[in-house]
Amino acid sequence: MTTANTALLANAGTLAPPAHDVTVIRHTGSSRIAAAACIVLLVAMVTMPWWGQSGHIRWVVEFSVYLAIAQMWNLLAGYAGLVSVGQQAFVGVAGYTMFVLTSNFGINPFLAVWLSVLVPGLLALPTYALLHRLDGPYFAIGTWVVAEAVKLIVLNIDYVNAGSGMTLRVMSQYSLHEREVGIIWLCASMLLATVGGSYWLLRSRHGLALTAMRDNPVAAESQGVNVKRLRFLIFVAAAMGTGLAGSIYYMAQLRITPAAGFNPSWANICIFIVMVGGIGTIEGVLVGALIYFVADRFFAQYGAVYMVVLGLMTLLTALYARQGIWGLIVSRIHIPLFPVGRKLIMPSQTATGRPQ
């Protein structure tokens, strides 16, 4: 409940201006190191086409996509309490829009990626209107059925080649190097928008509202948080972020089919990464995405056994460690990498406080 208390303190602060000698701590040593590391990694990422191997660039693209869709699911399930198992609807719809815009309308593919996020945003509106009154498991199953329905509709549309899918032939007019630069820069922008955007949002004034809503939606409502509007905005934003990741992924794949684009395994990836890594934290998503990426990259060649292990890990997390692996780590050593809380230091205290 410490986060709710922080929210209360901050609300009280707006009623009565704090004394001048009260300081607010928002960073720690570990978080400054993490921020610097992020900048270094981002620079390394955008320069990769000039020093890295093509195979490794594909790894970075894949990892970025997992990170982005998982963080979007983290916002949904971790903060808004909206457990969706139908995120593949937004992946597929955005991917298909990008293919149609480039192949059938001749729009530049790197521009089409950005335009394509509008369609998942639009799809999110009726989906949310239909499902928002439903609680917990109803909502989850509803999102899944919507995703299945969208998949079956796309399967029946001859304009997008029905079940046989589409190929992104336009990309052949670019050299391999040009494609790599384009895709890796798209990935960097996507990470800034999804992960960076979430971090910024959670540290902003709205972050207090989100955190309060995560801890107790009813109490948050009574404190003046517009829970309904916030949930709606998060659902639409997560749909667009997930769609962006889907467009980039299928641009790199050069091919999309209904079976792949609307595969429920997209939702599985989100759930695994967030639940095993640690729900409600950005660090948890990083940890979960790393585990999933390594498992998928290096153990998939030995058959489906790694998926059995990942499934059992999810089961064990739900049974014994609800806060995930990152939760187990922070309960032992306190090293927040992306702190979103506020720590007030009163004049009488020495500045030893640590933001949560």
Next chain:
Amino acid sequence: MKWLDALIQGVLLGGMYAQYALGMALMFGVMRIVNIAHGDLVVLLALIGITLSVAVGLGPLPLVLVLVPLAALIGWGLQKFVLNKVVGADSLPSLIATFGLSIALQNLMLEIWSADTRSMSGGGIEAASVNVGGIYIGLLPVLILIAATLLTGGLDLTMRRTRFGRALRAAAADTEAAAMTGVNPRVVYAYATAIAVGILGLSGVFFALRATVSPADGPAQLIYAFEAVIIGGMGSIWGGFVGSMVLGIAQAIGFRIDPGFGTLAGHLVFLTVLATRPQGLMSKG
């Protein structure tokens, strides 16, 4: 005649869905436990059944006698060792736990049985049909529908008339108050899940006789069971049955309109019910 045929085939298809929906109505509808592995358990039992029928040469009836106790044991263990640890007001933990179990089960079955589709030979019963006024009615689907109707009626009576049924309804309504009156919710829940999964032992045999089975089929069966329970109305055992009929008929009619529209028609009917009557058709609320 075409539409009457679709209606009859829809009802028969609904009989198959009703078997999955029955266990789901008990777990999701009454106990509010979300079991994502429900469909994978049907597939697991069907695959075990097919292997036994090939390896030992068991016929459908002896298989039922083997699979139902095995399924009940699996259900009892699932509740005792997994679900009892995650039941509560928040349904997310049970959803996530059984989601993990579902992924593990699907891939384990893929390792054991590979991705091939298989089917069970039932000594001719699976192909037998009678011609009623120009409409062919399969004997096996009729048997499935009869079994589903009897099971639903039996479970409904158990829930309403027996001590166990009262204890289960009490535990689901208010766990603590039920515990104070001498009901042990965990034990009652373990028996209830044993019943819910035990029924799947029978459905597994019917499933393997009626259609082809592959390890990846679980999620589709799960989604039909969920849809049936929600269409019918939570908390009502007959609701799951009615929901299954609605779903089966919607799919069969959709399929007659366009073969690509069958499953989609079922989903659209479900979403329509969700939008206009989220409490379900049979619910009094």
